[in-house]
Amino acid sequence: MRDIAKEVYTKMKVGSVAWIRPVAAKGDTLDSFQSAHDSARQLEEEGLIDIEKVQRQADGLIDAIRIQRLA
Template identity: 70%
Template sequence: MREIAREVYEKMRVGNSAWIRPVAAKGDTVPSFQSVHDEVKQMAEEGLIAISTVKRQEDGLIDAIRIQRLS
């Protein structure tokens, strides 16, 4: 599994925010994207990012996460 959150984080500047979404062209699916939420929570606990928004589909699956880079 790709470390999607880490890839987005490395491309961001401190203070900027970005949406993390599954990218079908890279083989991501909404069900496989659910593990990214755990990755993002861990990064937030480490103080690297802040989680702004978590968007869910009607069935409860996460389809987008907005983060802000803190360091």
């Protein structure tokens, strides 16, 4: 399984903001995307990003995460 949060982080410049979303063309599903939140939280604990917003659907599944790169 690919680490979507880490992929987005490596493409960002320090101080920039981005949305992390599942990409169907790369085989992502909403179910598999839930692990991206865990990965993003780990990056936040390391002080590399700040999670600004977690967008959820009505059923509670995460469908987008807004992050800012700090380092």
